[in-house]
Amino acid sequence: MKGEQYANELWRYKNVAGPQRQYFRMGLAAVLWRFLAVHEPCVRAHCAVPSFDVVTTVPSTSGRSDHPLQALAAEMVGVTRDRYRDLLAPTPEASGLGRAASPRRYTSTALRGENVLLIDDTWATGNHAQSAAAALKAAGADRVAIVALGRHLNTDYGDTADHVKHARLRRFSWNTCCLRPWDHL
Template sequence: MTSPRRARTVVEVSDPYANYLLQVPPSGEGICITCHSSVYDGYERCLPCNRARQKLGPLVFDATAFVSLAPSGQQLARELITYKKEEIPEKYRHPRMAGLAAVLWRWLSVHEAHVAQRAGTPGFSMVTPVPSTRGRPGEHPLKRLVSGIVAGTGDRYVDLLEAHGGDRGREVATDRFTIVRPVAAASVLVIDDTWTSGARAQSAAAALKLAGTSKVGFVGVGRWFNTDFADNAKWLIRRRRTRWNWDRCCLE
């Protein structure tokens, strides 16, 4: 018999998420090679990913992966907003944070090796979050998630990036972030809760590479997309046909 006060395991906490996590499709015909959203047939990358690549060239991420699709207005997209909303009381935010941490923890334990392999490194020596560019008091919840809750990233956690110039929207630029620690020759895994256009994250990758890192990979919890845009609602219906599987990722 188990004690009712027994701490819940990562598997137990993350299991209910299987009801609404959405398998991210591998890149290929109709799927962007970088952000795994839908693209018109014949195109390798979507418009924002193409723009980042044109602007930054080899300074973009060596590998990008996402735990789940996060369609706008739906459960995961809502949780990714709620867990960090300052005006929501801690007692409501905390379970979201624990849940998302468990999801990220469980996913990384299987798939971080695949991200490293795709990036061309045996492993990542440092893990860092994309800092918020909006500026908020206190510790950012993403930092708490990656540095304190998720085992396996906590011991490699380093604050490497500092946002520069406030909220610069979807601007892709090498000077959006300053690197605040030595990173020469390190391989870095950048983590963010949400990927929208990728402008902020790719700008972070560029700053890290200019500072001398070897390989830079990215993992996002939610690959956000707007269900009202173009054919995205239809695309989502097709995506729902694939059952969630903790052992599969978009890099396979």
């Protein structure tokens, strides 16, 4: 939720300088590492693939030359480090596309049927991640699954307020999966 701790950390890992930058990046790397260590098998099963051959990230379209999400997946998170490849780049027209999903937002290095785990830091509308997935598929990926570190929620949209209310009643557990919403470990 906007203004709450996790939303604040997702903003700060990209936008603060100095020692705080490393602090927030380490925290998010730990969250991603723990989530994938526990739930990547669930994502694989849901996608009906034996493995994700390649891990990549949704690049920035804001002109940021070194997106910190890439450093998390390529260097800091042990379960993604050896599979990471920098595949995607924004096109020259990417920033002008606004929030609409578009296959023209990104280009991808060629793939040969690999299954790709695509990581995004913040899911607001999903358009950037969906555009990146489309570029990976167009470049030859077999299956593409998206994992987002965080989701911005608008409680004025649909029944989101009810979902938030019910979620706050549940106790957090790393063992509860978003694809299989019960403790399964």
